Amino acid sequence: MKNILEAPFMTDMIRTTAIMYDHGWDERNSGNISLLLEEDEAAEYIDTKAVLRTIPTGFSEPSLDGRIFLVTGTGKYFKNVEYAPEMNLGLLRLADGGRQAEVLWGFSDGGKFTSELPAHMMSHAARLSADPGNRVVLHCHPANLLAMTYVHTLDEREFTRTLWRMCTESIMIFPDGIGVLPWMLCGTNEIGEATAEKMKLSRIVVWAQHGIYGVGRDLDEAFGLVETAEKAAEIYMKTAHLRILNTISDAQLKKIADHLGHTVREGYLD
Ligand code: 13P
Numbered sequence: 001m002k003n004i005l006e007a008p009f010m011t012d013m014i015r016t017t018a019i020m021y022d023h024g025w026d027e028r029n030s031g032n033i034s035l036l037l038e039e040d041e042a043a044e045y046i047d048t049k050a051v052l053r054t055i056p057t058g059f060s061e062p063s064l065d066g067r068i069f070l071v072t073g074t075g076k077y078f079k080n081v082e083y084a085p086e087m088n089l090g091l092l093r094l095a096d097g098g099r100q101a102e103v104l105w106g107f108s109d110g111g112k113f114t115s116e117l118p119a120h121m122m123s124h125a126a127r128l129s130a131d132p133g134n135r136v137v138l139h140c141h142p143a144n145l146l147a148m149t150y151v152h153t154l155d156e157r158e159f160t161r162t163l164w165r166m167c168t169e170s171i172m173i174f175p176d177g178i179g180v181l182p183w184m185l186c187g188t189n190e191i192g193e194a195t196a197e198k199m200k201l202s203r204i205v206v207w208a209q210h211g212i213y214g215v216g217r218d219l220d221e222a223f224g225l226v227e228t229a230e231k232a233a234e235i236y237m238k239t240a241h242l243r244i245l246n247t248i249s250d251a252q253l254k255k256i257a258d259h260l261g262h263t264v265r266e267g268y269l270d
């Protein structure tokens with residue numbers, strides 16, 4: 001059996017949590033990540049038949065039955081993951097139609113998976129239907145996107161269009177736009193279901209006055225989506241109160257998308 005601490009999925013996860021903390025996106029225990037692994041991938045490092053504990057999830061997600069995820073722990077600090085991965089992370093397999101989580105490794109202090117497991121698992125299910133290559137769901141609290149949800153309309157077409165206009169790169173990276181949810185109680189099945197519904201059409205979902213979800217085929221892609229949206233929100237927050245002399249027009253946005261052959265979210269450009 002190979003050393004799990006040297007597994008590429010583990011080193012990627014550790015690097016990502018550390019960088020996210022350094023970006024100021026994950027104060028205290030905020031933020032959470034789940035990474036879908038193939039059974040064979042996990043089996044190189046752990047005995048996948050040996051279940052350490054079983055924890056009820058509080059929801060069901062039959063399409064993910066038997067799937068294995070590397071997940072951050074609830075109440076754990078991203079800044080500490082690199083120093084104690086086995087305590088701050090866990091490998092779990094969903095069982096019984098997603099109603100149970102079988103812990104296969106980690107959560108070594110008796111802890112458990114993130115309180116946002118419903119939003120993560122339901123988003124994985126939604127994204128796998130849209131893109132079978134999706135592997136990552138990532139959540140954090142970047143300041144500019146949060147600030148924007150206090151001063152900008154939460155209409156997701158308008159929210160998306162504003163972010164597209166802030167940097168030429170935005171529409172290249174998220175042509176599918178941004179889903180926006182009004183304030184809702186976090187850590188619940190309800191916010192999980194609402195997030196997954198938005199995830200059917202866009203790979204970024206903003207939770208007003210709370211944070212952001214990004215997904216991707218790997219950790220870099222999910223991180224890069226959040227990074228690009230947060231940069232655009234930063235430019236918005238730096239300029240919204242100033243007299244705007246120049247902008248990117250809809251015709252120019254269309255030109256960018258056409259140049260790259262990207263399909264833009266229908267109805268989002270005038
Ligand atoms: P957890 O510590 O349970 O992952 O919660 C952090 C968070 O960001 C809640 O939305």
Ligand code: ZN
Pocket residue numbers: 030031139140141186210211
């Ligand atoms: Zn959060």
